[in-house]
Amino acid sequence: MIEVQGLTKLYGSLVAVDDLSFSVAPGEVLGLVGPNGAGKTTTLRSLVGIIRPTRGSIRIGGHDLDTDPVEAKRHLAFMPDEPRLFEYLTVEEHLRLTARLYGIQDAEGRIPALLRELELAEKTGALPDELSRGMKQKLAIACGLLHEPTALLFDEPLTGLDPAGMRRMKQTIVERARQGAAVILSSHLLQLVEEVCTRVLVIHRGRLVAIGTIAEIVASRPDLQGRSLEEIFLALTGT
Amino acid sequence: MIGSALYLARHSLVNGIRRRLKRLRQPKYMVGFAVGLLYYYWLFIRPRGQVGGGTLPRSAAEVVAILGLGALVAMGWLFGSSRSPLVFTPAETHFLFTAPLTRHQVLNFKLLRSQLALGLSSLLSVLLFSGGHFPATRILRVLGLWLVFATLQMHSGVTALVRQSLEEHGVTAVRRRLGAFVLLAGIVGAAAFALRGGGQFAGVQAAFMAGPASGFEALSTLLHRGVLGVLTWPLAALVRPALAPDLAAFAARLPAALLVVAVHYVWLVRSSVAFEEVAVESAERMARRIAAWRSGRRPPPAAGAAKRARPPLTRLAATGSPVRAIAWKNVQAEWRGSGVRLPVLIGIGVIVVAWVASLGEEAGTGLQVLAMLFLMVGAMAVVFGPYGLRNDLRSDLQLWDLLKSYPLRGADLVAGEALGPVTVLTAIAWASFLAGFFVSLGFDMPGFSVSERVAALLAAAIAAPALLCVTTLIQNAAVLFFPAWITVGPARAAGVEMIGQRLVTMVGSQVLLVVALIPALVMASVAIAIGGLAGVTGVWLAVPGAVAVAVTLAFEARLAVVWLGRVFERSDPAAEIGG
Numbered sequence: 080m081i082e083v084q085g086l087t088k089l090y091g092s093l094v095a096v097d098d099l100s101f102s103v104a105p106g107e108v109l110g111l112v113g114p115n116g117a118g119k120t121t122t123l124r125s126l127v128g129i130i131r132p133t134r135g136s137i138r139i140g141g142h143d144l145d146t147d148p149v150e151a152k153r154h155l156a157f158m159p160d161e162p163r164l165f166e167y168l169t170v171e172e173h174l175r176l177t178a179r180l181y182g183i184q185d186a187e188g189r190i191p192a193l194l195r196e197l198e199l200a201e202k203t204g205a206l207p208d209e210l211s212r213g214m215k216q217k218l219a220i221a222c223g224l225l226h227e228p229t230a231l232l233f234d235e236p237l238t239g240l241d242p243a244g245m246r247r248m249k250q251t252i253v254e255r256a257r258q259g260a261a262v263i264l265s266s267h268l269l270q271l272v273e274e275v276c277t278r279v280l281v282i283h284r285g286r287l288v289a290i291g292t293i294a295e296i297v298a299s300r301p302d303l304q305g306r307s308l309e310e311i312f313l314a315l316t317g318t
Numbered sequence: 319m320i321g322s323a324l325y326l327a328r329h330s331l332v333n334g335i336r337r338r339l340k341r342l343r344q345p346k347y348m349v350g351f352a353v354g355l356l357y358y359y360w361l362f363i364r365p366r367g368q369v370g371g372g373t374l375p376r377s378a379a380e381v382v383a384i385l386g387l388g389a390l391v392a393m394g395w396l397f398g399s400s401r402s403p404l405v406f407t408p409a410e411t412h413f414l415f416t417a418p419l420t421r422h423q424v425l426n427f428k429l430l431r432s433q434l435a436l437g438l439s440s441l442l443s444v445l446l447f448s449g450g451h452f453p454a455t456r457i458l459r460v461l462g463l464w465l466v467f468a469t470l471q472m473h474s475g476v477t478a479l480v481r482q483s484l485e486e487h488g489v490t491a492v493r494r495r496l497g498a499f500v501l502l503a504g505i506v507g508a509a510a511f512a513l514r515g516g517g518q519f520a521g522v523q524a525a526f527m528a529g530p531a532s533g534f535e536a537l538s539t540l541l542h543r544g545v546l547g548v549l550t551w552p553l554a555a556l557v558r559p560a561l562a563p564d565l566a567a568f569a570a571r572l573p574a575a576l577l578v579v580a581v582h583y584v585w586l587v588r589s590s591v592a593f594e595e596v597a598v599e600s601a602e603r604m605a606r607r608i609a610a611w612r613s614g615r616r617p618p619p620a621a622g623a624a625k626r627a628r629p630p631l632t633r634l635a636a637t638g639s640p641v642r643a644i645a646w647k648n649v650q651a652e653w654r655g656s657g658v659r660l661p662v663l664i665g666i667g668v669i670v671v672a673w674v675a676s677l678g679e680e681a682g683t684g685l686q687v688l689a690m691l692f693l694m695v696g697a698m699a700v701v702f703g704p705y706g707l708r709n710d711l712r713s714d715l716q717l718w719d720l721l722k723s724y725p726l727r728g729a730d731l732v733a734g735e736a737l738g739p740v741t742v743l744t745a746i747a748w749a750s751f752l753a754g755f756f757v758s759l760g761f762d763m764p765g766f767s768v769s770e771r772v773a774a775l776l777a778a779a780i781a782a783p784a785l786l787c788v789t790t791l792i793q794n795a796a797v798l799f800f801p802a803w804i805t806v807g808p809a810r811a812a813g814v815e816m817i818g819q820r821l822v823t824m825v826g827s828q829v830l831l832v833v834a835l836i837p838a839l840v841m842a843s844v845a846i847a848i849g850g851l852a853g854v855t856g857v858w859l860a861v862p863g864a865v866a867v868a869v870t871l872a873f874e875a876r877l878a879v880v881w882l883g884r885v886f887e888r889s890d891p892a893a894e895i896g897g
Contacts, residue, residue, distance in 0.1 A: 124719065127719075127722075127723045128722055128723060129718075129719045129722045129723060130890045131888065131890060148725075148887070149725045149726065149727060150725070151725075152723060152724065152725035153725040155723070155725075157723050159719070163717055163719070163720040165647060165651070165717070166651070166655075167627075167650055167651040167653075167654040167655050168647060168650060168651075169627045169630075172630065172634060172647075172650070174636075175634045175635070175636045175643075176634060176643050176644075176646075176647055178636040178637065179634065179635075179636065179637065179638055179639070179640050179642075179643035180640045180643060180644075180724045180725065180726060181724075181725060182637075182640070182725075183636070183637070184637060186636035186637065187636050187637075190636065204626075204627060205626075205627070206626075206627045206654075209626070
């Protein structure tokens, strides 16, 4: 469960995110969409604890991210658009390090299974520099999934992936939601959002413009009836 | 082509200066700029006495230059990578390689374009040793050095292309270096063999015993005669214009130097391997690095890092302390990221110095020098190591967002980050001190018994890790408080202001270190006094002193970790780095 109340982030006089409130229930995939500079990345980074909100509260799995950040982060996994990896750790060492950081007790059993599942078993001794873009992405996903998070955040998850990689990524997102994780997916790819997400949150200039299923959004705006998601998006954001 | 190169150079320079001037509106850059200007004045312009020279003859400078240049060339063949010094920027690659230009034209463009930087380097090098005086004849030295730098650049280009060619033919780096080593050793061996018969080495040795001036004269004569004369001719021809005392001498020496330059140019353009592949690879690597820096991420590894992973020093268990796991990660990074060049060179240097010292008449001189060198290596690891080993928050700065997403307290993270380099440096320091101690057992030291040497070893071993902890934490604190000043990236790394910022940071770090050491030294004095009252005497008093220093510094480090942890938790990388 991800609960956000009154999230606001200011950079000096610039309002990056303005009084954003929403929640994502287990099993839900929420699509976070908006034009460039709308505040999507700031929102995601606030939800992960990378940046501190100026105001508002964020609860992950019932734990307040501000007052109990360690426990909140134990339930979280963040998959950025570009895999963040340590250049001098091998594939297997990344997973072992992650296991130590997240305090996973049965990691010795989980690591080989996860490596097989993500087709990384042949690359356990490779450094990130020896991996292709898709392999790096898989490794980042493996690190994110190792502790079986209940809240998953994806930022442009299909960036740089080939068609097979894209398909696997979409399967991973849907599969994790089916298993009970609350998922937030930020992307400019409206087709992806339409295909994978159960609800959509449209953000513009840091403010929530619309939230709900596409049917709910259209119901609240009869003028959008019969339009494609792209047209709905453009109409909502005025771009 | 010349017009295009000049156009690009002129406009890049003007726009670069314009951007830097605009940046000076920000106080952090203005302060850095002012300090940087003062530094440059102090380094290059302020009037001072002549540097070096002394009573040594002119031939000494030539000998040193020839040997230095020879060493650089040999090092390039032995340890250089296949990364060309003629690095094309991504934009140059895109515009030039797709333009209707011949390969020679592209190469000429790059060579021309790099002359500005080489000329500036020559000027600064001459200014550095000018003692604040810059008579007109110094221009000749600048021009001479320019020739040397330009030739070295082309030579490095050739070695990179040869390496690339060998790689394409399946020759591994080890075999390549071994081949270069065997070839160089063969040349040196053949020259040594040819000279040995005539007793010429003994003559040089005797001349040095008589004094450095006569020694260098003899060495100069040796280097210009026979086999050695042939081998060193290109080196001598290249360095002699830079050492010319007047215009006439410069003009006389110039043709030979230009011949060496021309040979290198022809060698470079006629290299059988297409340089584009090396250049494009370098450009792509640079593009990845620029993209990474600009998006606030750590750049991909530098040249040569895309190798198979070295086996880990120890295997990380999947369960246990996260602090130790982060420290382990940083130790691995030091282990896998460090090249073999520096340790090999230090090792060879130590052996050579000890061997030369052992040739002296007094028994045990070699061992004494060896022991001293080990102690120096240990001391340097403690004093300078934390500035050199940066696999802590300084290197993880660009992965700040990843670190912040971990379920860890800030203090644990800071502790783990700092412990990595501290562990490595402590191991180096302890190993060096221990080696120095064991070597010292091989000779007598009047007034410093074995027992007292044990005491000194213990004291050094106790104090070293605590001192390393504090120094490393100060460096990490600098990153946390002034990330924009520490970050190195193409968009903001260069310039007078960055030099100034680094100086301010360095001075601040030193002041903090002194402040941290004051309580430790007070406690050490108290401990020594108590030890004296308890009957401890002589060098053994250093042990309670070291314990007091270690305990005090460890306490300070603990406080600093907690404080820096809170700073880390509150920090906002987007505002501080990206902004």
